[in-house]
Amino acid sequence: MSVSNVQTSLVDRAPVPIRTRPVRSRRQRVGYALTVLAFLLPSAIPLALFVLGPMIAAAGVSLTKWNLLAPPKFVGFDNYANLLTAPQTGAVFLHTLFYIVGYLPLVYVGGLALALALNSRLKGRAFWRSIYFLPVVTSWIVVALVWRWLLNPSTGIVNTVLGFVGIDGPGWWTDPTWAMPSIILASAWKDLGFVMVILLAGLQAINPELEDAARVDGAGWWRRLWSVTLPLLSPSTFFVVVISLINGFQVFDQVYAMTGGGPNGASEVVVQRIYDLTFRYGAAGEASALSWILFVVVLGVTVVQIIGQRRWVTYG
Amino acid sequence: MDERWTARSIVLHVVIIAGAAIMFFPFLWTIITSITPGAGLTQTPALIPENPSLEAYLRLFSERPFGRQIANSLFLAVITTVVQLITSSTAAYAFSRLPFRGRGAVFAVYLATMMIPLQVLVVPLFVELKTFGLINTFLGALLPTFASAFGIFLLRQAVNQVPRELDEAAMLDGAGHFRTFFSIVLPNIRPALATLTVFAFMGSWNSFLWPLVVLRKPELQTLPVALAGLQGQYTTDWDVVMAGSVVSVLPILAIYLFAQKYVIQGVASSGIK
Numbered sequence: 001m002s003v004s005n006v007q008t009s010l011v012d013r014a015p016v017p018i019r020t021r022p023v024r025s026r027r028q029r030v031g032y033a034l035t036v037l038a039f040l041l042p043s044a045i046p047l048a049l050f051v052l053g054p055m056i057a058a059a060g061v062s063l064t065k066w067n068l069l070a071p072p073k074f075v076g077f078d079n080y081a082n083l084l085t086a087p088q089t090g091a092v093f094l095h096t097l098f099y100i101v102g103y104l105p106l107v108y109v110g111g112l113a114l115a116l117a118l119n120s121r122l123k124g125r126a127f128w129r130s131i132y133f134l135p136v137v138t139s140w141i142v143v144a145l146v147w148r149w150l151l152n153p154s155t156g157i158v159n160t161v162l163g164f165v166g167i168d169g170p171g172w173w174t175d176p177t178w179a180m181p182s183i184i185l186a187s188a189w190k191d192l193g194f195v196m197v198i199l200l201a202g203l204q205a206i207n208p209e210l211e212d213a214a215r216v217d218g219a220g221w222w223r224r225l226w227s228v229t230l231p232l233l234s235p236s237t238f239f240v241v242v243i244s245l246i247n248g249f250q251v252f253d254q255v256y257a258m259t260g261g262g263p264n265g266a267s268e269v270v271v272q273r274i275y276d277l278t279f280r281y282g283a284a285g286e287a288s289a290l291s292w293i294l295f296v297v298v299l300g301v302t303v304v305q306i307i308g309q310r311r312w313v314t315y316g
Numbered sequence: 317m318d319e320r321w322t323a324r325s326i327v328l329h330v331v332i333i334a335g336a337a338i339m340f341f342p343f344l345w346t347i348i349t350s351i352t353p354g355a356g357l358t359q360t361p362a363l364i365p366e367n368p369s370l371e372a373y374l375r376l377f378s379e380r381p382f383g384r385q386i387a388n389s390l391f392l393a394v395i396t397t398v399v400q401l402i403t404s405s406t407a408a409y410a411f412s413r414l415p416f417r418g419r420g421a422v423f424a425v426y427l428a429t430m431m432i433p434l435q436v437l438v439v440p441l442f443v444e445l446k447t448f449g450l451i452n453t454f455l456g457a458l459l460p461t462f463a464s465a466f467g468i469f470l471l472r473q474a475v476n477q478v479p480r481e482l483d484e485a486a487m488l489d490g491a492g493h494f495r496t497f498f499s500i501v502l503p504n505i506r507p508a509l510a511t512l513t514v515f516a517f518m519g520s521w522n523s524f525l526w527p528l529v530v531l532r533k534p535e536l537q538t539l540p541v542a543l544a545g546l547q548g549q550y551t552t553d554w555d556v557v558m559a560g561s562v563v564s565v566l567p568i569l570a571i572y573l574f575a576q577k578y579v580i581q582g583v584a585s586s587g588i589k
Binding site: 039131204 | 342346433466507
């Protein structure tokens with residue numbers, strides 16, 4: 001509350017913009033610190049206790065050999081050394097990267113087109129939005145079953161339709177080359193509605209007068225999209241890209257449900273490997289070490305994006 | 317855009333409808349399987365079942381504590397959503413409007429909590445909650461969901477989009493941070509709050525691994541855990557599984573439709589316009 005006192009005293013002078021912290025007395029500084037804590041602690045306490053704590057515990061586990069039953073045995077950095085030299089580690093990271101590179105452009109461009117279309121004048125807009133949102137709320141167990149059926153190499157609808165136009169459809173999830181593209185396709189289909197909703201919320205926040213002004217100035221549809229809508233939408237775009245990359249590196253459910261990492265490990269991703277190490281091979285230490293390697297990679301990628309956002313993200 | 321049916325608007329409608337058909341198809345297929353008694357997945361189900369029946373839905377509720385499990389899921393999802401709305405919006409305000417030394421680093425730590433896979437946190441988390449005596453309690457299932465870095469990040473982006481002139485004006489009128497937060501910032505981020513409501517509810521409603529581990533008693537089980545249990549080791553009644561899937565989608569769809577209304581209202585009444 002002390003902050004407001006400082007600012008009311010400014011009223012009868014020139015209305016100075018209060019963007020930065022004004023210089024304050026000791027008491028006011030304490031008051032400000034308490035305000036910050038009041039806003040932050042509700043989230044900081046659960047995050048520290050139930051995410052950061054277990055994360056640090058996992059770092060401890062990564063230095064041990066532990067099958068979850070017998071007491072863990074300290075092995076130093078052996079798990080990391082083993083993982084970094086194993087060819088399988090490179091392979092699972094490569095598959096994960098393949099997934100991200102295929103998935104992100106598909107889901108962003110698709111989600112943007114959908115958000116723009118469903119933000120424009122359209123009959124039954126709310127109804128169509130709900131339909132496109134349906135896959136987002138459906139569980140991967142169901143979605144994977146349906147997609148395996150759609151992409152069945154011999155009886156699936158997709159290959160049947162491809163057959164009509166004279167294309168010999170691939171083996172999809174049964175073929176090592178096409179297993180990952182099958183997962184990408186199903187994932188983009190499922191997440192399209194997610195991206196659409198985030199971008200729609202962003203579009204709704206844009207002042208329509210700005211677009212109208214551009215229209216009056218004679219800007220066409222593409223020009224308005226490039227020079228007005230996309231820059232103003234950049235905070236939402238930034239959010240979608242950061243979240244999609246974080247989730248992309250941790251892709252698991254759909255792989256587990258659609259191919260189980262197969263055929264022959266062709267679609268095995270990092271978290272699938274972590275899961276198998278923990279719950280199938282009883283190698284919790286190695287699993288924790290791989291998690292920390294993944295964590296460092298994702299953290300690095302995210303930090304680069306946060307630093308890079310100054311170049312292209314505009315806030316209101 | 318004008319109201320007339322221009323060539324462009326017709327093309328737009330055709331594309332939207334065709335796309336919607338593709339999006340809806342798997343759900344339609346789920347419904348069809350759920351009303352086809354004895355449905356298997358080996359043969360292609362007929363698009364119009366020969367003897368449609370609601371038997372699978374009745375079996376769902378008569379043979380298992382399905383009603384109880386729905387109530388459990390609903391309870392957990394509502395609490396999680398309400399708490400996340402509070403913890404996310406306050407944190408978002410701090411990260412957008414309350415500068416302090418090291419804020420960037422604190423935000424980075426918040427974001428970092430999203431980057432480690434849950435699969436590896438489950439074991440330490442279980443050990444931790446066991447020492448608190450919270451295994452087989454709803455509190456144990458809830459506590460790890462109380463703060464969401466995703467929600468905080470989502471709302472921070474939204475608060476950043478609220479023009480600072482609005483809160484500066486409020487502060488010049490004598491409002492403190494708490495008043496600015498409640499009367500300026502919250503009303504202006506209603507679309508994002510509605511979006512978070514949907515995702516927080518959905519995240520809790522669909523979460524599988526943690527409820528599976530922490531809620532061991534059948535009467536405490538949640539819907540996804542129960543649904544997974546329906547897929548037997550040797551045989552699976554697919555019509556029952558699909559009936560369960562259909563039922564499980566309905567509450568989120570309801571939340572979505574409810575929230576969507578607020579996304580539109582929120583914009584109409586906001587100071588941004």
